[in-house]
Amino acid sequence: MTQRAFELPVLPHEPVDHAKAAAAFNADVARTEWHDEALWFVRVKRDRAAASVPEWEALRARASAIKEHALTHLDEYLVQFEDNAVRNGMQVHWARDADEHNRIVHGILERAGSRRLVKSKSMLTEECGLNPYLEARGIEVVDTDLGERIVQLRREGPSHIVLPAIHLRKEEVGETFHEHLGTPAGLADPTALARAAREHLRERFLAADATLTGMNFAVAETGGFVVCTNEGNADLGMALAPVHIASVGIEKIIPRAEDLGVFLRLLARSGTGQAVTAYSSHVHGPRAGQELHVVLVDNGRTRQLAREEFWTSLKCIRCGACMNTCPIYRRSGGHSYGSTVPGPIGSVLTPGLDLERYASLPFASTLCGSCTAVCPVKIDLDAQLFRWRQRVVEGGHASMAKATAMKASVRLFDHPRLFRFAGAVARLGLRILPAPLARLAGGPWARTRDLPSPPAQSFRAWYRKNRPGGPR
């Protein structure tokens, strides 16, 4: 497990307490505000890009329908993809879980005699813990996406699936580069830092004897795949290394090449507000003399597919729009989720892997539905978060305090006399208790809110007085 940025209280083998980790993130007020505004700015760019496409809503509907069609015929499309990929000269591997994936990748590297691996962004390999697995076996692993390289040098994980280092300030990146790349102390100019990273990574690209990429889309009809980047890092790796491994979750299969038109129009506009990424690279076979391996990974995806209430979460194309818009994510940071994929989609996908560990994630939401509104493939994220909350409570995974409070409110709302009594106590308390004491009695909810001034009487009393003959 990689170390987290500022020692948020998230531990590898204990249930994640999102609220507690978020409170630790919030302790740095300036960082929290900057993080919030930086992501909101990306959300605004997304809105502008979406508005520039008049048929945007039709495009979302079509993307959603194609994904639902693909997922409900996934076995057929997987076999079709495999057949065509093999025909294109690729070697196809299947991995049931993270461990099998890591063993397959290591086996390929070992057979090829590869010791220096350059990787482009792959959340799947983060999910599988590939880097530590390979490093323990003597392979040098270099993440080449700038944001991923920054967090790798700091021995952290990415805090966002598209913007891996969004939790860091440029001064912190400067310190990291000063320590690891020898840039001058105090250098914090983004252009100068990016140039230093370019020089440093160019050497690694040229020295690499293997590369690993993810896939944004795998096309069943053609047996090829598409990788989208702005930096050109995946492309340098693929164009130079004698061995190319492309790891992909089985849900990334789409039926036809023409479907790429739909998804590529949505992906970058939703993710970063660009019309398209700098490179949308289509790979349909190895270069002359190159080995090209595809690893198809399940790791819990078939279990999610079997869940009637949650299978549509597999439509996700990993654009990150739900994170950028989420008021909780923006103010709690990706590391507070303790999960490779954070934010609303992470809080829907990750509980399916380990409900006990991730029981707090479905509650890391206001259920405002902003995530659902921006999702390019129309996943009903807020509804799924709400459904997970029910599964968490049914499974007995809710915290004692939450469970007790829920039971108490059920009793309260079931018993009118008790409800009236509680109301009277609350009004009295608000009137006579000093504010700090009343705030304490209000529990966590009251901690960051101004308490209301108490009404003179309850609504019931007011109604009885003012509408004596009114319906009861």
Place this chain on the structure above:
Amino acid sequence: MSAAPMSAREAILGAVRDARPPAVARPQPLWQEARAMSGLSRLDTFTAAATAAGAAVSPVSTSEVARVVSGAVGQDASVLSYTAHASSTISSPDDPHALASLDVLVCESSLGVAENGAVWVATSDTAFRAALFLAARVVIVVGEEALVDDLHQAYERIDVRSHTFGAFVAGPSKTADIEQSLVIGAHGPKELTLVLVRATDPVNP
């Protein structure tokens, strides 16, 4: 055929079959009707989008191509060219690593996309593919008649299987991974020039 034990393949396919939700039909294509065209011409839309992506766009008449390409390439540069509009100063190497300090790649594109300013470059040639990302500067010649409105039209025109590699290239490489500050020139080219050859001479139509 596959290097992993067949059991993993069968296990995953079996699990998918067991899990399959009720079938959802493939949606009918409806794009021609649903698509709305902007008021701008294809050429203007393309130019604006490519410029926004960081490319330098030079609209030229047929007779001006060689001169403008030569200007974009500059002097004393190492050049690898895949078009008749420019000559290479180096020979295409067998090992792409030999292109590590390449200054300029010049090539052609068969298709440009107005809505996002991307041009399609496809090749099965190892040196060409590497040069597209190793070169400090890339110059791409594309004809006005090769422009389409959007990516749907683009995929109607191209066959992604015709080469082992093909990419939509929109501007030079870039990153915003440090505090969301845009830096042009990440790992790939720092500059992209698009030489856009007008279908009719703008001066003497």
